[in-house]
Amino acid sequence: MRSDLTTNYGPPPGDWRDTAQRYALVPLRIFLGVTFIYAAFDKLTDSAFFKASGGGSIGDQMRGVRDSSAIPALVDLALRSPSGFGYAIAFGELAVGIGTLLGVLTRLAAVGGALISLSLWLTVSWATEPYYLGNDLAYLMAWLPLVLAGAAVWSVDAWWRGRRFRSSEY
Secondary structure, eight states, rough: OOOHHHHHHOOOOOOOOHHHHHHHHHHHHHHHHHHHHHHHHHHHHHTTTTTSTTOOOOHHHHHGGGGSSOOOHHHHHHHHHHHHHHHHHHHHHHHHHHHHHHHHHHHHHHHHHHHHHHHHHHTTTTTOOSGGOOOHHHHHHHHHHHHHHHOOOSSSSHHHHHHHHHHHOO
């Protein structure tokens, strides 16, 4: 009987591989969550970042990548309000990082992270050669497993699922 479970349906329940699969995305969640929170605080604590021009400003950074980006119109849109765009990125990174780290609406947070990474890849790191040296593409790919799978363990999402399941039993 046990061989049927293993052969036809994967490892038997409680097998170490089952446990490893459930926890496999936890290190990715921690890495992406902490990294995006850190990136947000890095921006929010840098007085030069939110300025329209000057060393280290979002405005100068965007003007510097405009002509080499895949979508210059996206950069032009950001340049209409560099400060507003900078705050949007910083608070977006903070929300995505917290959501991912705590596992709150994890799939939605991961979509947000993927969109931030995609926009940065298409603008800031598009001209990086060879392409695999640009980190934004790697971050985009790292978000996709969380978009698909969410946070199965050690998350607010899992706690909510457990509560819904327990309440439906009564």
